[in-house]
Amino acid sequence: MKYQTQKIALAYMGTALGLFAIQVLMGLIIGWIYVQPNFLSELLPFNIGRMLHTNALIVWLILGFFGAAYFLIPEESEREIHSPFLAYLQLAILVVGTLGAVLTYTFNLFEGNILLGKDGREFLEQPLWVKGGIVVAALIFLFNVSMTVLKGRKTAITNILLLGLWGLALLFLFAFYNPGNLALDKQYWWYVVHLWVEGVWELIMAAILAYLMLKLTGVDREVVEKWLYVIVALSLFSGILGTGHHYYWIGTPGYWQWIGSIFSSLEVIPFFAMMAFAFVMVWKGRRDHPNKAALLWSLGCATLAFFGAGVWGFLHTLHGVNFYTHGTQITAAHGHLAFFGAYVSLNLAIMSYAFPMLRGRDPYNQVLNMASFWLMSGGMVFMTFTLTFAGTVQTHLQRVMGMAYMEVQDQLWLFYVMRFGSGVAVVLGAGLFIYALAMPRREVVARAVAAE
Amino acid sequence: MRETMTKSMARNIFYGGSLFFIAIFLGLSAQSHRYIVTTSTNAETLTPSVVAGKRIWEQKACIDCHTIIGEGAYFAPELSNVMTRWGIEPGDHAGAKDALAAWMGAMPSGVEGRRQMPHFDLTDAQYQDLADFLLWVDTIDTQGWPPNDAG
Numbered sequence: 330m331k332y333q334t335q336k337i338a339l340a341y342m343g344t345a346l347g348l349f350a351i352q353v354l355m356g357l358i359i360g361w362i363y364v365q366p367n368f369l370s371e372l373l374p375f376n377i378g379r380m381l382h383t384n385a386l387i388v389w390l391i392l393g394f395f396g397a398a399y400f401l402i403p404e405e406s407e408r409e410i411h412s413p414f415l416a417y418l419q420l421a422i423l424v425v426g427t428l429g430a431v432l433t434y435t436f437n438l439f440e441g442n443i444l445l446g447k448d449g450r451e452f453l454e455q456p457l458w459v460k461g462g463i464v465v466a467a468l469i470f471l472f473n474v475s476m477t478v479l480k481g482r483k484t485a486i487t488n489i490l491l492l493g494l495w496g497l498a499l500l501f502l503f504a505f506y507n508p509g510n511l512a513l514d515k516q517y518w519w520y521v522v523h524l525w526v527e528g529v530w531e532l533i534m535a536a537i538l539a540y541l542m543l544k545l546t547g548v549d550r551e552v553v554e555k556w557l558y559v560i561v562a563l564s565l566f567s568g569i570l571g572t573g574h575h576y577y578w579i580g581t582p583g584y585w586q587w588i589g590s591i592f593s594s595l596e597v598i599p600f601f602a603m604m605a606f607a608f609v610m611v612w613k614g615r616r617d618h619p620n621k622a623a624l625l626w627s628l629g630c631a632t633l634a635f636f637g638a639g640v641w642g643f644l645h646t647l648h649g650v651n652f653y654t655h656g657t658q659i660t661a662a663h664g665h666l667a668f669f670g671a672y673v674s675l676n677l678a679i680m681s682y683a684f685p686m687l688r689g690r691d692p693y694n695q696v697l698n699m700a701s702f703w704l705m706s707g708g709m710v711f712m713t714f715t716l717t718f719a720g721t722v723q724t725h726l727q728r729v730m731g732m733a734y735m736e737v738q739d740q741l742w743l744f745y746v747m748r749f750g751s752g753v754a755v756v757l758g759a760g761l762f763i764y765a766l767a768m769p770r771r772e773v774v775a776r777a778v779a780a781e
Numbered sequence: 782m783r784e785t786m787t788k789s790m791a792r793n794i795f796y797g798g799s800l801f802f803i804a805i806f807l808g809l810s811a812q813s814h815r816y817i818v819t820t821s822t823n824a825e826t827l828t829p830s831v832v833a834g835k836r837i838w839e840q841k842a843c844i845d846c847h848t849i850i851g852e853g854a855y856f857a858p859e860l861s862n863v864m865t866r867w868g869i870e871p872g873d874h875a876g877a878k879d880a881l882a883a884w885m886g887a888m889p890s891g892v893e894g895r896r897q898m899p900h901f902d903l904t905d906a907q908y909q910d911l912a913d914f915l916l917w918v919d920t921i922d923t924q925g926w927p928p929n930d931a932g
Contacts, residue, residue, distance in 0.1 A: 362856075362896075363856070365894075366894060366895055366896040366897060367893060367894070367895075367897060370889060370897035370899075374846075374899040375845070375854075375856050375857075375896070376843070376844075376846045377842070377845070379845045379846070379854050379856070380842060380845045434842070440840060441840055446840060447839075447840055447841070447842050448839055448840075449839045449841065449843065449844055450839055450844065451844045451845070451852065451853055451854075454842060454845070485788070485792070509827060509831065509832035509835055510817065510818070510822055510827060511835060511849070511850070511914075511917075511918055511921065512817045512821060512822050512850075512921050513814065513818070513822075514835075515850065515852065516810070516817065551788055554788055555786065555788040555791050558788065558791035558792045558794070558795045559794075559795075561795055562791070562794055562795035562798055562799070565795070565798070565799040565802060566798050566802055569799070569802040569805075569806045570802060570806055570809075572806065576813065577924065578850060578851055578923045578927075579851075579852075579923065580817050580821040580822055580921045580922060580923055581816065581821070582812070582813055582816045582820075583924055585809075585813070588809070652925075653928060655851040655926065656851030656852060656853070656855065656859065657855065658855055660855065727931050727932075728928050728929070729928070731929040731930065731931045732931060733931055734857075734858040734859065734931060734932060735895075737931075738896075
């Protein structure tokens with residue numbers, strides 16, 4: 330760690346990991362409700378648990394992005410963060426907002442109040458005052474990192490990262506536009522949701538991945554940054570009009586069926602490029618970096634993102650297919666592996682890389698960390714398979730045969746049991762990961778060859 | 782690629798191309814907005830009651846169990862066509878309210894092994910708003926989706 334203010338990242342990443350634990354535990358609970366529907370039905374209705382599961386995910390991923398930015402921007406721009414105080418203030422605002430949202434939903438506070446109460450639009454459920462807090466925190470962040478970058482060295486990595494984070498904050502403003510017309514509401518809701526995860530978040534992902542490749546493989550910066558521009562160009566060229574795959578059946582014009590099918594099919598390409606990029610860099614690189622866990626997570630991220638976001642996305646993106654699969658467990662299958670592969674793994678990769686440095690010690694805990702990778706990834710892949718099978722059966726029975734929803738769900742019970750089992754593996758893996766970063770103070774498995 | 786494309790070329794393609802696609806997207810967005818307001822949805826039947834019903838839909842976080850026009854959680858049935866499924870005529874506001882109030886009032890069923898819907902204490906007027914919202918959503922022209930009444 331060359332710069333003192335990189336330490337800020339530790340607070341962000343630590344908070345993110347805490348929320349990660351809450352997210353997967355809540356996932357386990359609602360996964361169990363699918364198996365045993367009476368579980369906690371009075372105390373914690375499914376919708377509340379589900380809101381906490383998805384929102385904890387979103388908030389911790391974004392906290393992880395902020396942490397990654399605070400970690401890599403000083404190194405890239407070769408100067409300290411403009412104001413550490415503002416960085417911690419920003420974190421405090423986000424933590425207060427998150428706690429506020431959790432308490433509001435868990436105890437159903439201020440129901441009906443437009444400012445303080447529940448505001449259930451999917452993924453944008455945060456009460457209005459929390460949304461305001463998020464905007465303030467984002468503005469503080471953008472000011473802080475932009476000032477740092479403007480005064481320091483400008484690289485393609487910081488350019489793309491900042492572009493992604495600016496886009497993230499600006500697109501969030503559409504969360505405040507909530508017309509009474511549901512179709513219009515949906516049209517702009519996707520401005521936030523789609524243009525985040527299949528637009529600007531991909532810029533953030535590519536930038537962080539490029540940074541990791543630069544550090545872990547020792548490949549020339551010129552090469553890495555050229556790839557980076559090519560990848561993000563592919564992301565936005567396909568992803569922006571790819572929004573069309575959400576505009577098939579919500580009251581938008583029919584031409585989106587063609588635009589959406591064509592451009593969202595192309596969305597596979599940037600994910601393939603990221604995977605190819607990561608593997609080629611590792612093969613070409615001559616550096617034998619001691620942090621094998623960070624390398625494993627980076628390669629795993631690129632690979633699982635390709636399958637989860639790319640292949641599983643393509644699986645149901647053509648409008649002729651989507652007409653039948655829209656809003657079934659197929660969507661859930663894709664959502665789980667896409668988020669895990671692209672954004673969870675990415676965050677865990679940069680954390681695996683940064684934590685040993687932030688805590689001023691060697692990467693001791695490689696074996697535990699790598700075991701957690703296989704446990705979590707294996708669990709997520711199995712979960713994706715179970716949900717895909719569930720979704721296939723559901724699509725056929727409900728959308729083709731016209732069988733009633735609840736009758737069909739009864740047929741899927743066994744898949745939900747297996748999904749719960751894979752969820753247990755993921756929770757254990759997440760626990761092991763957190764333990765591996767936080768606890769061991771010496772090598773768990775001694776290296777065969779003594780360090781030179 | 783090393784010989785044929787430099788970093789600055791890649792950068793220019795990224796910025797130029799992105800602006801190009803953003804411009805197309807914004808143009809189509811504006812057209813879609815107009816299409817929704819004038820063609821696929823009915824502004825005249827979008828009454829204050831429908832808007833109030835949408836607000837109830839949001840306050841109770843219904844979307845975190847149900848889907849509506851295919852979006853939401855996948856734990857409970859699709860609701861954009863629930864009134865069709867129940868056989869309620871589009872203009873039958875009183876019938877829609879009665880059916881909805883009867884259904885929601887009986888929740889949670891408490892039946893062992895069956896998914897439980899929470900009990901929501903809605904007033905008569907709120908049931909009417911929510912029913913009007915669901916009736917209105919059922920009239921959106923969604924290019925023929927869902928494939929059948931099962932939703």
